[in-house]
Amino acid sequence: MEYTFSAKLQNLKPSAIREIFKSLSDPSIIAFAAGNPSPESFPVEELAAISAQIYKENPISALQYSITEGYPPLRNAIAERIKRKFNIGRDFDTTIVVSGGTQGIELAAKVLCNEGDAVICEDPTFIGALNSFRSNGIEVVGVPSDGGVIDPEKLERVIAATPRAKMLYLIPTFHNPMGTTMPMSTRRAIYDICRRHKILILEDNPYGELRFAGEDVPTLKSIDDDGIVIYCSSFSKILSAGIRVGYVCAPEPVIQKMVVAKQVEDVHTNIFFQMVCYRYMTEYDLDGHIKSICDIYRRKSSLMLNALDEYMPKSVKFTRPQGGLFVWCTLPDGIELDKVVKAALERKVAIVPGTAFNCDTSKPSKCFRLNYSTPTDEQIPEGVRLLADAIRSV
Amino acid sequence: MEYTFSAKLQNLKPSAIREIFKSLSDPSIIAFAAGNPSPESFPVEELAAISAQIYKENPISALQYSITEGYPPLRNAIAERIKRKFNIGRDFDTTIVVSGGTQGIELAAKVLCNEGDAVICEDPTFIGALNSFRSNGIEVVGVPSDGGVIDPEKLERVIAATPRAKMLYLIPTFHNPMGTTMPMSTRRAIYDICRRHKILILEDNPYGELRFAGEDVPTLKSIDDDGIVIYCSSFSKILSAGIRVGYVCAPEPVIQKMVVAKQVEDVHTNIFFQMVCYRYMTEYDLDGHIKSICDIYRRKSSLMLNALDEYMPKSVKFTRPQGGLFVWCTLPDGIELDKVVKAALERKVAIVPGTAFNCDTSKPSKCFRLNYSTPTDEQIPEGVRLLADAIRSV
Numbered sequence: 001m002e003y004t005f006s007a008k009l010q011n012l013k014p015s016a017i018r019e020i021f022k023s024l025s026d027p028s029i030i031a032f033a034a035g036n037p038s039p040e041s042f043p044v045e046e047l048a049a050i051s052a053q054i055y056k057e058n059p060i061s062a063l064q065y066s067i068t069e070g071y072p073p074l075r076n077a078i079a080e081r082i083k084r085k086f087n088i089g090r091d092f093d094t095t096i097v098v099s100g101g102t103q104g105i106e107l108a109a110k111v112l113c114n115e116g117d118a119v120i121c122e123d124p125t126f127i128g129a130l131n132s133f134r135s136n137g138i139e140v141v142g143v144p145s146d147g148g149v150i151d152p153e154k155l156e157r158v159i160a161a162t163p164r165a166k167m168l169y170l171i172p173t174f175h176n177p178m179g180t181t182m183p184m185s186t187r188r189a190i191y192d193i194c195r196r197h198k199i200l201i202l203e204d205n206p207y208g209e210l211r212f213a214g215e216d217v218p219t220l221k222s223i224d225d226d227g228i229v230i231y232c233s234s235f236s237k238i239l240s241a242g243i244r245v246g247y248v249c250a251p252e253p254v255i256q257k258m259v260v261a262k263q264v265e266d267v268h269t270n271i272f273f274q275m276v277c278y279r280y281m282t283e284y285d286l287d288g289h290i291k292s293i294c295d296i297y298r299r300k301s302s303l304m305l306n307a308l309d310e311y312m313p314k315s316v317k318f319t320r321p322q323g324g325l326f327v328w329c330t331l332p333d334g335i336e337l338d339k340v341v342k343a344a345l346e347r348k349v350a351i352v353p354g355t356a357f358n359c360d361t362s363k364p365s366k367c368f369r370l371n372y373s374t375p376t377d378e379q380i381p382e383g384v385r386l387l388a389d390a391i392r393s394v
Numbered sequence: 395m396e397y398t399f400s401a402k403l404q405n406l407k408p409s410a411i412r413e414i415f416k417s418l419s420d421p422s423i424i425a426f427a428a429g430n431p432s433p434e435s436f437p438v439e440e441l442a443a444i445s446a447q448i449y450k451e452n453p454i455s456a457l458q459y460s461i462t463e464g465y466p467p468l469r470n471a472i473a474e475r476i477k478r479k480f481n482i483g484r485d486f487d488t489t490i491v492v493s494g495g496t497q498g499i500e501l502a503a504k505v506l507c508n509e510g511d512a513v514i515c516e517d518p519t520f521i522g523a524l525n526s527f528r529s530n531g532i533e534v535v536g537v538p539s540d541g542g543v544i545d546p547e548k549l550e551r552v553i554a555a556t557p558r559a560k561m562l563y564l565i566p567t568f569h570n571p572m573g574t575t576m577p578m579s580t581r582r583a584i585y586d587i588c589r590r591h592k593i594l595i596l597e598d599n600p601y602g603e604l605r606f607a608g609e610d611v612p613t614l615k616s617i618d619d620d621g622i623v624i625y626c627s628s629f630s631k632i633l634s635a636g637i638r639v640g641y642v643c644a645p646e647p648v649i650q651k652m653v654v655a656k657q658v659e660d661v662h663t664n665i666f667f668q669m670v671c672y673r674y675m676t677e678y679d680l681d682g683h684i685k686s687i688c689d690i691y692r693r694k695s696s697l698m699l700n701a702l703d704e705y706m707p708k709s710v711k712f713t714r715p716q717g718g719l720f721v722w723c724t725l726p727d728g729i730e731l732d733k734v735v736k737a738a739l740e741r742k743v744a745i746v747p748g749t750a751f752n753c754d755t756s757k758p759s760k761c762f763r764l765n766y767s768t769p770t771d772e773q774i775p776e777g778v779r780l781l782a783d784a785i786r787s788v
Binding site: 004036039052059100117132242257263264266267 | 395397399400401402403406407431433436438442445446453454455456460493500504506507508509511525531620621622630634635637638647648651654655657658659660662663664665666667
């Protein structure tokens with residue numbers, strides 16, 4: 001039997017990161033290529049205690065079918081928290097639970113864009129989002145981002161040249177892969193442009209609470225008095241990634257359609273762990289826990305930045321993140337990225353080539369992404385030393 | 395701000411069942427409209443013990459990101475079990491974990507069908523599948539099913555008249571909503587027709603193991619020597635629905651594309667409960683547990699069928715299921731379904747009108763679906779008595 005696939009899936013390849021992930025099953029590899037939260041960041045004992053309580057007190061609700069929008073107490077707790085702490089949510093907004101922030105991105109794309117429509121993206125950006133758009137037959141149009149800064153004039157030109165643009169996808173805070181944060185002035189300028197052109201903004205904020213240096217920059221959603229921002233975040237980086245619990249805050253009409261689309265994707269998100277998240281939020285100190293995660297990442301990012309300062313050829317540039325999980329490195333002209341990736345892997349260090357994050361995958365890149373949350377404290381300087389050696393070798 | 399939605403989502407309404415579900419939050423309502431497994435069917439103590447063990451023995455793997463295909467030991471255990479017990483899976487097949495059988499249906503539709511393609515369905519059929527096809531811009535074409543039997547000649551005519559037909563969606567065993575089982579001769583005839591016309595079969599089998607009377611009928615997948623069947627099933631009805639763990643067994647090239655599509659939908663299924671399912675399968679007696687669930691449903695279906703025999707006007711016909719969760723009732727000419735649904739609800743009994751399951755939702759129906767797994771043993775005869783009273787009143 002020969003199988004023919006839908007046009008939208010035909011050319012979609014498993015992500016380069018996933019393929020590199022497979023090499024990570026080799027425990028001797030230093031995993032700078034991953035994007036996993038640190039194992040230290042999971043509050044195992046508390047989650048175990050909460051789970052035992054749920055089995056004791058309301059096991060049937062935790063194991064039975066539930067409603068698509070999510071566990072109502074959790075929805076309320078999230079909406080209350082993001083309003084109180086970040087001024088996210090207006091009267092026209094609603095918050096629902098989704099199966100990780102990624103599902104929020106995919107649902108927004110599916111309900112708002114027809115095949116052939118376009119989503120404008122920072123270039124480079126998160127490959128999962130790019131593939132989510134592509135898997136819905138949506139065109140991805142890049143607007144260059146320089147350390148988290150998009151030139152508003154360039155954005156206007158891209159919008160003018162893309163009549164089928166429906167949405168702008170952004171990771172304004174602790175960008176994946178760049179690790180950079182968009183300044184408030186840029187956010188404000190982008191917001192005004194999108195409002196004028198009736199382009200919705202899909203704000204992806206999985207790392208926003210992981211700030212270990214500098215001052216908070218308000219989210220785009222926090223200034224959204226016009227109902228043009230769809231805000232996605234999750235518990236993946238602040239509680240557990242494996243439980244697949246995220247949330248979306250967006251205007252009610254958009255949420256209504258996303259709920260219909262979610263219903264046919266997975267009916268609802270694992271209800272047991274929705275209850276776990278709710279209890280953790282209300283019975284434990286989530287903010288204190290997030291502080292302790294930030295302490296871990298402050299330490300790990302310093303280990304990486306210090307090692308980069310010490311070992312890297314001066315011609316290699318890198319970002320200095322104030323939060324999140326990633327450092328973005330740029331090679332000087334004349335050094336081929338592919339050779340560096342290969343030489344690093346020969347030295348048992350896995351990195352992600354920047355090409356994986358390009359809107360146009362055929363475009364070359366001089367950059368690569370490093371992650372400091374996954375490797376151990378001992379692996380970080382050793383891996384950077386080996387990586388610098390790899391770069392010098394090519 | 396005015397929002398415009400994708401054409402495929404624009405006309406998709408939340409399912410009628412979902413709307414009826416909301417009435418179910420009233421605890422005084424007798425819930426014949428639901429499709430929930432019986433709360434008695436959840437092995438709470440065992441799941442609690444397993445969960446505690448996981449937190450103790452491998453919490454990090456259970457809380458960290460995992461791979462899209464699913465927890466390898468669970469995939470192997472499922473593949474081994476369905477091969478051993480049901481002869482499902484050939485060398486060209488692979489089994490992956492999905493977030494409930496529904497996700498398997500949606501992924502198959504997404505990767506195999508372009509917008510404007512058609513899926514042929516038994517008419518009536520599961521509304522979740524119908525909406526899953528519609529949400530991908532796929533046309534739904536019905537072929538009449540009479541108590542689980544499709545006339546092969548009619549199917550051939552529908553295929554001939556539907557040049558863009560890519561797939562046939564079937565629930566051959568303990569059909570939702572009809573409760574009926576397709577005879578082996580019909581399965582064989584349908585399989586041969588689909589093979590000749592190169593139409594893939596999407597076999598949805600969430601209830602197959604819930605047989606409490608009669609003899610097993612082999613699945614279509616068990617005779618699939620040609621690689622034309624995509625088989626979806628889940629743990630929802632045999633362990634817990636709320637955990638959202640299902641699986642798909644299908645030819646490797648199809649699975650590869652489904653994995654790419656799943657990756658952008660939810661990255662992977664909740665890994666903690668994948669590990670729970672694996673441990674339950676290997677450390678406890680899943681087959682024995684399923685037997686005990688069948689005992690519950692044998693009792694509950696008898697309560698309902700006996701009450702239908704006793705209270706219902708003889709002009710009302712109903713199916714006599716040998717397994718699964720549903721009884722399908724047909725009103726005589728001259729009694730309006732809408733009035734019956736309303737009169738029942740006035741008597742605090744919720745049923746699902748057959749119109750909800752029609753491929754053509756504008757087509758009228760004389761049928762309604764009853765569920766016996768959700769209501770208590772006491773509610774079943776009382777609810778049927780009130781329902782019969784409602785029918786006589788209109």
